[in-house]
Amino acid sequence: MSTEAHDRQFVVALARGLDILRCFRADEPLLGNQDIAKRTGLAKPTVSRLTYTLTQLGYLVHEARFGKYRLGAPVLSLGYAALAGLDVRQVARPFMEELALYSDVAVSLGSPDRTSMIYTESCRGRGALTIRLGVGSRVPLATSAMGRAYLAALSEAERTRLLDEVRRFHPENWERVAAGVEQAIKDYQTRGFVLSLGEWQSDIHAIGTTIRLPDSGQIMGLNCGGAAFVLPRERLEQDLGPRLVEIARRIEASLGA
Amino acid sequence: MSTEAHDRQFVVALARGLDILRCFRADEPLLGNQDIAKRTGLAKPTVSRLTYTLTQLGYLVHEARFGKYRLGAPVLSLGYAALAGLDVRQVARPFMEELALYSDVAVSLGSPDRTSMIYTESCRGRGALTIRLGVGSRVPLATSAMGRAYLAALSEAERTRLLDEVRRFHPENWERVAAGVEQAIKDYQTRGFVLSLGEWQSDIHAIGTTIRLPDSGQIMGLNCGGAAFVLPRERLEQDLGPRLVEIARRIEASLGA
DNA sequence: AAATGCATTTCGCTGTGCGAAACATAGAGG
DNA sequence: CCTCTATGTTTCGCACAGCGAAATGCATTT
Secondary structure, three states: OOOOOOOOOOOHHHHHHHHHHHOOEOOEOOEOHHHHHHHHOOOHHHHHHHHHHHHHOOOEEEEOOOOEEEEOOHHHHHHHHHHHOOHHHHHHHHHHHHHHHHHOOEEEEEEEEOOEEEEEEEEOOOOOOOOOOOOOOEEEOOOOHHHHHHHHHOOHHHHHHHHHHHHHHOOOOHHHHHHHHHHHHHHHHHHOOEEEEOOOOOOEEEEEEEEEOOOOOOEEEEEEEEEHHHOOHHHHHHHHHHHHHHHHHHHHHHHHO | OOOOOOOOOOOHHHHHHHHHHHOOEOOEOOEOHHHHHHHHOOOHHHHHHHHHHHHHOOOEEEEOOOOEEEEOOHHHHHHHHHHHOOHHHHHHHHHHHHHHHHHOOEEEEEEEEOOEEEEEEEEOOOOOOOOOOOOOOEEEOOOOHHHHHHHHHOOHHHHHHHHHHHHHHOOOOHHHHHHHHHHHHHHHHHHOOEEEEOOOOOOEEEEEEEEEOOOOOOEEEEEEEEEHHHOOHHHHHHHHHHHHHHHHHHHHHHHHO
16 A cells, blocks of 8 residues: 555554545445445454544444444545645636636536546536536546546656556456547647546536646646537537636646746 | 543554644644644654655645645545535525525534534525635534534533533633533523624624434534624524524424425 | 344454654754 | 754664454344
């Protein structure tokens, strides 16, 4: 789990506890010890001790009715504090709202986390049908527009390393997924943005690009997407793609000021 | 830290790591190892190992420019999953919106966490000036309306135990704070809601009551509050207080169905 | 009543996590 | 430019914390 074979600075018990918290997802918010043991590969007594500890601290709540756990309110407090630490959101938001208003779909900003991107800001258009993903949602690297843009912006070495991990999530259609990533890299280099046309979810179309933070050089993703039927390929390529790249540049300029 | 003197089921290293995450707050999102060592009481090499581990896992991000850490995006993902696990939010929201619209201030729902309440849902009125607290914010137990309502709803034994911890946060004015809590308990028993008139923040007035979840019996807080000048005492006592109690009962009835 | 499944507890072991001491680095002050 | 201070990291020896196999407990199913 740690970067080195035997890293004595790395605290394994803490990492295991956080691994348990990561098992909980929006689409599956209730999990039992058995579920957790399966997902983490940890022994059942180990899971029992760790969930007991997390429950004592409030991070998990035991729902006796189902014999399962859900995440407790303290993680909301962490999320709130995390957002406060992201100055880039305040700077980016007006530009994102401008494009969301123009396009009538959602514009989102996100940070990488292992093999996903996590939405850190989201602006919705006034369109009647708009994507439900809020701040904190995860989208996959290889099939979402934001994820593909992020991969495209990485160094070759870093991308190869990540794709090795990503591959494990697409056991049956890796060649097709890899081809999509390859095309995205080309699009990124040619015109500054990438496409995802039903490859993440069948009825979702999106474009993505990246923003590079001035001090840390950290790369964040920026996307624009929604229901496929209001976002035909031509509209994405001719109209919204160039606009997304433009607001990404303007955000970067505002950050650098 | 654990409930028993030496609880062999309690994983101390995990608890310590989470203690570090808790140090980060919305009003102070950047902290160095020294700051963390002071707030947690942990030895500096211990803090160094724990922050290194949290950084490896993405939960902390090192801002080299300041030599400090901030919370990373994965906590947002946990927050998002936590909200998905709170069915009570969907049930409560229409009632809360109804009162927020009527009152033109904010109506919020919250869960207890140690000596605070954490907002889990928040509905704002259309008033030009409304409270900035979003989901994930913490408010103190002894001085906020939501916190006082929660304390009032507890058993005597449970309340005494909690007030022992709360006391440490009010070293200079404990008698005054305790008197406010005492009055809140009386108000709660008499009319079902409590007041906070500038006692949490000088320009904020609010009322609070509680909701009891049907299966777990867990107590949540419900409040209505905002700028003092639009919420004079009489309006709170004669109009909004009874309404808040009414929607709390209606929420409970909807949960029980 | 027996079997099954899930969860918790026991217990012996080992390597994990600890903190004092030492070391490293950057910035401030003279 | 040198010294001192503050902050952070690494070392290292030690003790026990955290581990997982085995046993136990409990609720549900057959």
